[in-house]
Amino acid sequence: MSVGLAAVLQAAVLAAIVAATAGPLGNHLARTFTTDRDLAPERWIYRLGGIDPRADQRWTSYLISLLAFSLASILAVIAFLQLQAHLPLSNGMGAMPFHQALNTAISFTTNTNWQSYSGEAAVGHFAQMAALAVQNFASAAVGIAVVAALIRGFTRERTDRLGSFWVDLVRGVVRVLLPGAAIAAIVLVLGGVVQNLDAPHEITTLTGGHQQLLGGPVASQEAIKELGTNGGGFFNANSAHPLENPSPFTNLFENALMLVIPFGLVSAFGVMVGNRRQARTVSLVMATILGLMVLGTTVSELAHPGTASQLAGAAMEGKETRLGVPASTLFAASTTGTSTGAVNAAHDSLSALAGGALILNMGLGEVAPGGTGSGLYGMLILAMVAVFIAGLMVGRTPEYLGKRLGPGELKLIAGYILVTPALVLLGTGVALAFDGPTSSILNSGPHGLSEVLYAFTSAANNNGSAFGGLTSATTFYDLALALAMLLGRFLPIVLVLALAASIGRQGRVPVTAGTLPTDTRLFAGLLLGVVLVIAGLTYLPALALGPLAEGVR
Amino acid sequence: MSASASLRQFAAAVRVLLVLTAICGVAYPLAVTAVAQVISPGTANGSRVEVGGKTVGSRLIAQPFDGPGWFQPRPSGAGEDGYDTLASAPSNLGPNNDDLVAAIKERRAAYAEANGVPVSEVPADAVTASGSGLDPHISPENARLQVARVARERDLAPERVRALVDDATQGRTLGVLGEARVNVLELNARLIETK
Numbered sequence: 235m236s237v238g239l240a241a242v243l244q245a246a247v248l249a250a251i252v253a254a255t256a257g258p259l260g261n262h263l264a265r266t267f268t269t270d271r272d273l274a275p276e277r278w279i280y281r282l283g284g285i286d287p288r289a290d291q292r293w294t295s296y297l298i299s300l301l302a303f304s305l306a307s308i309l310a311v312i313a314f315l316q317l318q319a320h321l322p323l324s325n326g327m328g329a330m331p332f333h334q335a336l337n338t339a340i341s342f343t344t345n346t347n348w349q350s351y352s353g354e355a356a357v358g359h360f361a362q363m364a365a366l367a368v369q370n371f372a373s374a375a376v377g378i379a380v381v382a383a384l385i386r387g388f389t390r391e392r393t394d395r396l397g398s399f400w401v402d403l404v405r406g407v408v409r410v411l412l413p414g415a416a417i418a419a420i421v422l423v424l425g426g427v428v429q430n431l432d433a434p435h436e437i438t439t440l441t442g443g444h445q446q447l448l449g450g451p452v453a454s455q456e457a458i459k460e461l462g463t464n465g466g467g468f469f470n471a472n473s474a475h476p477l478e479n480p481s482p483f484t485n486l487f488e489n490a491l492m493l494v495i496p497f498g499l500v501s502a503f504g505v506m507v508g509n510r511r512q513a514r515t516v517s518l519v520m521a522t523i524l525g526l527m528v529l530g531t532t533v534s535e536l537a538h539p540g541t542a543s544q545l546a547g548a549a550m551e552g553k554e555t556r557l558g559v560p561a562s563t564l565f566a567a568s569t570t571g572t573s574t575g576a577v578n579a580a581h582d583s584l585s586a587l588a589g590g591a592l593i594l595n596m597g598l599g600e601v602a603p604g605g606t607g608s609g610l611y612g613m614l615i616l617a618m619v620a621v622f623i624a625g626l627m628v629g630r631t632p633e634y635l636g637k638r639l640g641p642g643e644l645k646l647i648a649g650y651i652l653v654t655p656a657l658v659l660l661g662t663g664v665a666l667a668f669d670g671p672t673s674s675i676l677n678s679g680p681h682g683l684s685e686v687l688y689a690f691t692s693a694a695n696n697n698g699s700a701f702g703g704l705t706s707a708t709t710f711y712d713l714a715l716a717l718a719m720l721l722g723r724f725l726p727i728v729l730v731l732a733l734a735a736s737i738g739r740q741g742r743v744p745v746t747a748g749t750l751p752t753d754t755r756l757f758a759g760l761l762l763g764v765v766l767v768i769a770g771l772t773y774l775p776a777l778a779l780g781p782l783a784e785g786v787r
Numbered sequence: 788m789s790a791s792a793s794l795r796q797f798a799a800a801v802r803v804l805l806v807l808t809a810i811c812g813v814a815y816p817l818a819v820t821a822v823a824q825v826i827s828p829g830t831a832n833g834s835r836v837e838v839g840g841k842t843v844g845s846r847l848i849a850q851p852f853d854g855p856g857w858f859q860p861r862p863s864g865a866g867e868d869g870y871d872t873l874a875s876a877p878s879n880l881g882p883n884n885d886d887l888v889a890a891i892k893e894r895r896a897a898y899a900e901a902n903g904v905p906v907s908e909v910p911a912d913a914v915t916a917s918g919s920g921l922d923p924h925i926s927p928e929n930a931r932l933q934v935a936r937v938a939r940e941r942d943l944a945p946e947r948v949r950a951l952v953d954d955a956t957q958g959r960t961l962g963v964l965g966e967a968r969v970n971v972l973e974l975n976a977r978l979i980e981t982k
Binding site (some may be wrong): 372474546 | 789792793796797798799800801802803804805806807808810811812813815816818819820822823824826827828831832833834835838841842843844845848850851852853854857861865870872873874875876877878879880881882883884888891892897903909910911912914915916917918919920921922923924925926933956959960962963964965966968975977979
């Protein structure tokens, strides 16, 4: 079978798995966030936490609970990483430098999983499990909670209550992420992923040399790393590492894990607002963008432009033999489209245009289909922009799902759209203006600019993947990228919750002949245009200086 | 919201985080480990390869093979000398990087000379470093081009070595996933059993 045909069929298998799970998972997610019944383990958690699960919170209270939980998480992760030498199963790993621990703590609590450290060289098993894996669950559940609150803003009327953050957080973990990750972890073990608590131990190789054989609770971490769109690898090489991703099967499985919750949440949105066609429109736009990204990166990598790749005869630098080009680009488009940031190939070694496409994919705001929760709230914000633009054309007050988008709402939406590009472009600009940060660049010329642009795009959009040539374990990058991750996560969340409250307070506008239908192909086309135009106008100048300049030279 | 209410929220946050840490950070990985060790100890412990009752490596992890009598793995960017399991990493060199161009030229010439093939036939995976630096596989073309050299060095009939390679070749999973490949450690382990 030709590479091209196999590539198409491989992508089709992935699409079929995601399409088949989205409906049932969507129903389950919708039930999770609408039912009044608590499960027994959830009641125990509420009792231990001293939480009243029936307390319906205002947006400010919901936000303060969320921020309090995230602050406690950041402090806990820093403590684990600084004190790991005194913990069991630490394999002799010492305290992480403070700026790196701070970066890592913010990275994992914001669902980014940017890794300034190398897993096998810096983090012991206990800190991997009790600090990093916990945040893989929690940060994913926080994102899902925020979108649940936003959807309640649409479904409720004349109320200032958005639900309970604690209930949304706990249910997301107990009903969705924990059972999903447990099953996925076992599948991964059966597929060859390592899962034990062993410290590295030396063996004698076939030729009499010496090699360290590594172990660790890898499969359990890998499962939630992908399912929660986190992306932080147990090992430095992430999903390119054969102990994390040993075969083409585990690779496809991990690829599917990243996509199921983001698409499942869209389906849940359709159930919760009582109109599945609204969800299908959103899914269509997400899937179209993702498909274009897969196509673009795969074609570029198979054509393998670039002096080195042409000389080698194929774009295999930074790619694993068992995966090859198509499985690497499929994963790359999925990981940048979902805010996961796991990588199964070196993005820095991709052809210029493929690397540029990945930067753009993140720059769209992580909405195709985006991270757990954050992808859907990002896309709903863009849908509201699309409604606003359509409203300008026909001279009507914009409405989305029966809620009016007045000046107050539009200010929040505009703020949301501006936050991440500002962080990306300012951050990149500052880094390039100084000698210290620019000396971290590995590849010279336009490709070096791409490394820095990629880093800030990844951090501010909470993706976490990297052009790994950039030496980011410096005080400047640890702190600058931590700030980008922090603001890129929590400023949008503040705006989304404020927006949810603002539309929740409204009554429902009746549908009339003048209402713009938002569940049609026409609207899908408009939304697609809005997504591409906003990101395109924002990032084109920067992309022109980096990947485009390298690609056309 | 008042300061005391915020403080109450923070206290609740700490307690919930502690409970989630116990569940997701301790109980979950330990339970998965226990199940994994029961149902699939081979994979859960790193897919070890044994020769003569002794563990000589993991079938998932590349190791260096010095000498022309062995099938050679891909170049590695892991650690100073490559194949360092404590430093998994790609080269991160860009597609137009001059150092990468020079490295590929050098590897191509060395491979062509060692195996007696024209430089134009040297496979891409033989001159490029992998994503992990620990890629345990090479392409079937790469393995086949090394057959003549290995057979000559070991005084074996080329057909027998070629049969070992064919035997060790795995196709795409389900015909469409990933790429065809040959596991170098397993192939070399079979090689020493062949007389």
